[in-house]
Amino acid sequence: MIIQGRLENLIGSRLFRWFRLVLSVVVGGGLAWLVTRSLDWAEVAATIRGFSDRLEYVFLAVAALLASGMLRAARWRVLMPGEPASFWQVYVTQNTGIGINNLLPIRMMSEPVQLILITRRYKTPFSTALASLVAGNVMDIFATVLLLGLGLVFVSSLRGASIQLAGFVILAVVTIGVLVVAAKGLGSIPVARNARFFQQVATAVGLLRERPMRLALSFGATTLSWGLMGMAGWLLAQGVGFDLNLLTMVVVLVAASFFTSAAPSLPGGIGAYHWAVVYTLGLLGIDQELATTLAFMMHLLVFAPPTAIALYMLSRVGAGMLLKRDGLAEAEMARNGRMAGVNDSGASGAPAAVEVRALPGAARRLTDDRRV
Secondary structure (H helix, E strand, C coil): CHHHHHHHHHHCCHHHHHHHHHHHHHHHHHHHHHHHCCCCHHHHHHHHHHHHHCHHHHHHHHHHHHHHHHHHHHHHHCCCCCCCCCHHHHHHHHHHHHHHHHHCCCCCCHHHHHHHHHHHHCCCCHHHHHHHHHHHHHHHHHHHHHHHHHHHHHCHHHCCCHHHHHHHHHHHHHHHHHHHHHHHCHHHCHHHHHCHHHHHHHHHHHHHCCCHHHHHHHHHHHHHHHHHHHHHHHHHHHHHCCCCCHHHHHHHHHHHHHHHHHCCCCHHHCCHHHHHHHHHHHHCCCCHHHHHHHHHHHHHHHHHHHHHHHHHHHHHHCHHHHCCCCHHHHHHHHCHHHHCCHHHHCCCHHHHHHHHHHHHHHHHHHHHHHCC
16 A cells, blocks of 8 residues: 555656656657658658549548547446436547547546546536446446457457557456456455446446446447448548558557557647657558558547537637646535445445445546546
């Protein structure tokens, strides 16, 4: 416990935040240099100009990504039955968090911003918001493992791609841990008792255990959302001038997103996202200029809309509300009375007790760990 406390103090220190910032610039800039150092920019420009005759692929890709984003909002909304936040408010909240992450050099603010916005502006109880948000992130892990596993089984050319293999192994281990915690509790994994992620998983499971159908719907929406993102990439690949099967493109983009979220990079995932896409497509025999063109276009379509929504919301509600250091604590205290109620959470008596003990600490840790 002493060692854990010292590690938490180190991670929350100003020195460590500066270290992460410098690391993000160095690693992100280095990966961007690797992508562009031997690039034939004239060929890239010619490929992009050629899209003027194939704009239908861009429009179809945009439609697929729009549907993907709506499904991601639906997978969160379905876990909050009876709450005042509408589907569109959830959609805006989710994209605001993602967009603010895109604007920051250290992308660790998405979930705190979403919690602050959904609780303080859209009046969702903190307990329900945190449990459903964590559950949605767990759905992401399960869906990612499923899609990566299918890709590695059915697409033999992906088995030598280190990003896919590493991502699958890491997420598979996390998935097993989540399933054990969900089935047997935190005590079944010694290290999980002091791990913030598993504490949040246990809390979410406790609050949502009586909603198996909604969890299934959330998982289906999450998986389909990732599939539609892969379809958008597949459509753009057709327009760029090369063809991969749909499952291969899904796996490529899922792995690129995983790598971007895990690796230090410049704001918006610049460098990390492009390198992951270009590197993987290169292993599949795709020309560097074509792969880079796809990476640039996909990055623009994936990152620009949430960033625009975030800028709009910042102008509406102000950065002080969304990025305030004690925003989560205020949101929690404002609804502390409802957190203890069994009827409000929809859970049984035992999970409610876990919720009261675990959520305040989880909220504070989430704020501290992800504050820039």
